[in-house]
Amino acid sequence: MDTLKLIDPKDMRNMVTFFPELLSEIALESDLKDTIIKIHENGIDGLCFIGMGGSSIAGNYVKAIFSEKATVPMIVERSYTIPKYINKDWIVVAISYSGNTEETLSSLKTAMNNNLRTICITSNGVMEKSGCQFVSLPKNFQPRAAFPLIFSALLTITELSLGENITNFKRITKILQEKTNLWGKTIPKPAHFASLFENKIPLFIGAEHLSAVAYRAKCQINENSKHLAFNSEIPEANHNEIEGFEDSGEDLIKPIFLRGNHEFSKISSRLDTTYEMYKELKLDPLDLRIDCSSTIGEMLALTHYLDMVSIELAEIKGVNPITGNRISELKRRLS
Amino acid sequence: MDTLKLIDPKDMRNMVTFFPELLSEIALESDLKDTIIKIHENGIDGLCFIGMGGSSIAGNYVKAIFSEKATVPMIVERSYTIPKYINKDWIVVAISYSGNTEETLSSLKTAMNNNLRTICITSNGVMEKSGCQFVSLPKNFQPRAAFPLIFSALLTITELSLGENITNFKRITKILQEKTNLWGKTIPKPAHFASLFENKIPLFIGAEHLSAVAYRAKCQINENSKHLAFNSEIPEANHNEIEGFEDSGEDLIKPIFLRGNHEFSKISSRLDTTYEMYKELKLDPLDLRIDCSSTIGEMLALTHYLDMVSIELAEIKGVNPITGNRISELKRRLS
Numbered sequence: 001m002d003t004l005k006l007i008d009p010k011d012m013r014n015m016v017t018f019f020p021e022l023l024s025e026i027a028l029e030s031d032l033k034d035t036i037i038k039i040h041e042n043g044i045d046g047l048c049f050i051g052m053g054g055s056s057i058a059g060n061y062v063k064a065i066f067s068e069k070a071t072v073p074m075i076v077e078r079s080y081t082i083p084k085y086i087n088k089d090w091i092v093v094a095i096s097y098s099g100n101t102e103e104t105l106s107s108l109k110t111a112m113n114n115n116l117r118t119i120c121i122t123s124n125g126v127m128e129k130s131g132c133q134f135v136s137l138p139k140n141f142q143p144r145a146a147f148p149l150i151f152s153a154l155l156t157i158t159e160l161s162l163g164e165n166i167t168n169f170k171r172i173t174k175i176l177q178e179k180t181n182l183w184g185k186t187i188p189k190p191a192h193f194a195s196l197f198e199n200k201i202p203l204f205i206g207a208e209h210l211s212a213v214a215y216r217a218k219c220q221i222n223e224n225s226k227h228l229a230f231n232s233e234i235p236e237a238n239h240n241e242i243e244g245f246e247d248s249g250e251d252l253i254k255p256i257f258l259r260g261n262h263e264f265s266k267i268s269s270r271l272d273t274t275y276e277m278y279k280e281l282k283l284d285p286l287d288l289r290i291d292c293s294s295t296i297g298e299m300l301a302l303t304h305y306l307d308m309v310s311i312e313l314a315e316i317k318g319v320n321p322i323t324g325n326r327i328s329e330l331k332r333r334l335s
Numbered sequence: 336m337d338t339l340k341l342i343d344p345k346d347m348r349n350m351v352t353f354f355p356e357l358l359s360e361i362a363l364e365s366d367l368k369d370t371i372i373k374i375h376e377n378g379i380d381g382l383c384f385i386g387m388g389g390s391s392i393a394g395n396y397v398k399a400i401f402s403e404k405a406t407v408p409m410i411v412e413r414s415y416t417i418p419k420y421i422n423k424d425w426i427v428v429a430i431s432y433s434g435n436t437e438e439t440l441s442s443l444k445t446a447m448n449n450n451l452r453t454i455c456i457t458s459n460g461v462m463e464k465s466g467c468q469f470v471s472l473p474k475n476f477q478p479r480a481a482f483p484l485i486f487s488a489l490l491t492i493t494e495l496s497l498g499e500n501i502t503n504f505k506r507i508t509k510i511l512q513e514k515t516n517l518w519g520k521t522i523p524k525p526a527h528f529a530s531l532f533e534n535k536i537p538l539f540i541g542a543e544h545l546s547a548v549a550y551r552a553k554c555q556i557n558e559n560s561k562h563l564a565f566n567s568e569i570p571e572a573n574h575n576e577i578e579g580f581e582d583s584g585e586d587l588i589k590p591i592f593l594r595g596n597h598e599f600s601k602i603s604s605r606l607d608t609t610y611e612m613y614k615e616l617k618l619d620p621l622d623l624r625i626d627c628s629s630t631i632g633e634m635l636a637l638t639h640y641l642d643m644v645s646i647e648l649a650e651i652k653g654v655n656p657i658t659g660n661r662i663s664e665l666k667r668r669l670s
Contacts, residue, residue: 053571054575075410079543083402103570218575222576222577223578227579228579228587235414236388238665239554239662240388242661242665243558244561244562252563266441273665276668324578325578330577333611334608
């Protein structure tokens with residue numbers, strides 16, 4: 001766990017800088033591994049990921065990675081309960097970095113009361129004491145900065161559950177480190193990219209596996225930069241949102257298209273054409289592309305880059321990326 | 336089919352006015368009914384709704400209505416294909432009002448090639464000739480205005496598939512007609528409500544069954560009013576979006592909270608508290624509530640109201656709610 005010693009958990013830039021290295025830091029305990037392998041051998045009917053915000057987004061990434069080949073449903077639930085159809089042949093994975101997220105604990109309780117198979121991913125809190133087997137994450141991170149740790153754990157659990165090959169995180173770390181070297185060369189410096197929408201609302205547009213990345217980017221800009229942001233998905237946005245730019249968007253919204261090497265050809269044409277049309281509407285869209293040989297590398301390289309963009313935007317605006325004043329205030333009022 | 340004769344399909348206001356009546360207009364052919372009852376008797380593993388835009392949103396409504404009691408997964412897919420895990424024990428319902436939506440036809444083809452059980456809902460086009468059993472909708476509507484027709488068909492199919500009681504649409508029509516009488520009395524006139532965000536970007540905020548309504552509202556404002564709009568969901572937005580309003584939202588965004596009588600108590604507190612905090616941030620949020628004795632009534636009464644709000648906003652802005660210039664242009668360029 002050498003990397004962890006290098007990370008100052010009070011410094012968001014520091015945490016995001018070590019994003020690639022954090023992908024390798026989590027290994028499942030052999031007990032838990034054995035449990036999941038046994039579950040796999042008996043067969044599973046589906047995977048239900050429960051969690052909120054920064055603890056939950058890894059669920060969307062894993063679902064996207066398996067979108068084509070998944071042989072059972074994967075669902076991501078962000079509320080106080082889980083659907084009734086989740087039965088003993090499913091696996092429920094509850095993720096709460098703090099271990100104290102009220103919605104997730106409520107859903108976990110429902111699952112445990114119904115004697116469902118549950119696995120937790122947490123660093124602390126009530127969840128650790130729930131009696132459920134768990135992956136123990138290093139403490140003191142911001143939940144959103146713990147994403148690479150959570151993602152590594154969740155992807156490994158999913159792969160074991162489905163009997164799939166285990167992803168080589170060390171290789172991905174290396175790829176992401178190489179991609180970081182391109183910042184400021186073949187893609188803009190994160191600080192420059194952030195400055196392009198400093199006074200606008202970024203609208204992150206993704207398709208397929210990059211939809212999850214677009215949503216993550218929206219949330220990181222919200223939380224780290226205290227800045228409004230939205231996300232949308234192609235092809236769906238082609239059927240409604242595209243009509244919304246008749247006049248009002250020009251000075252307010254900055255569409256940012258997340259692009260990749262692994263797009264279905266029809267989706268590529270839609271992204272190209274939507275970009276062109278937004279350009280003609282004088283929306284001055286941006287295009288962001290980090291080529292990778294794998295979809296998972298593409299997703300993570302873009303995520304790392306956009307995480308850093310959110311830090312740079314915070315710096316430009318003079319706000320502290322570590323704080324979450326509104327979230328804390330809301331929690332205080334609800335308690 | 337008396338109502339249909341009264342509707343001028345070239346007049347969006349006219350189509351939206353008859354929203355309540357259109358809920359009663361679709362009855363399944365007895366052949367199709369028998370097919371679905373037989374499928375139910377053999378048992379199903381899940382329901383997969385495929386479609387895009389205005390043809391697809393009914394899938395989210397049906398999913399929300401069954402969220403608590405569904406005994407099998409329901410998924411809504413908006414792309415060119417369907418997940419691999421959809422097998423012969425699922426039902427795939429393909430919805431394309433025009434019958435020519437490229438993404439939906441592609442997904443339907445995959446389903447039919449894999450010998451899956453498919454049912455279509457359409458008014459015309461290639462889908463009608465696909466060889467798949469279909470519910471035939473009245474022609475010449477705008478897909479988004481055909482929502483009550485599509486919804487009636489889809490809910491009936493779902494209820495038959497699950498062996499649930501069939502919804503009494505005539506009763507709901509009556510309730511919606513009564514609720515319409517409240518417009519301008521206990522809730523603002525749609526034109527007045529529209530004027531409250533004429534120069535801003537509305538952000539429709541929903542929770543639970545009203546999340547689908549928030550998304551529908553965003554799309555209707557986009558398409559009918561040619562106006563930007565976004566949507567978000569509580570509790571998830573409490574974990575990220577709430578931080579985005581530090582400074583930039585004040586003059587741009589109008590949060591609109593969709594409220595109901597059927598909220599889980601913890602969700603109610605979250606909506607109340609988020610509303611208060613947005614008020615303190617000077618975002619001047621709006622609150623929209625149409626009390627109904629059922630969740631489905633609540634969803635549809637709010638939908639009817641917000642559909643009309645989108646027409647009024649178009650009128651205020653002097654744009655034609657019937658056209659979809661950007662969507663047509665995009666289709667032209669892609670073909």
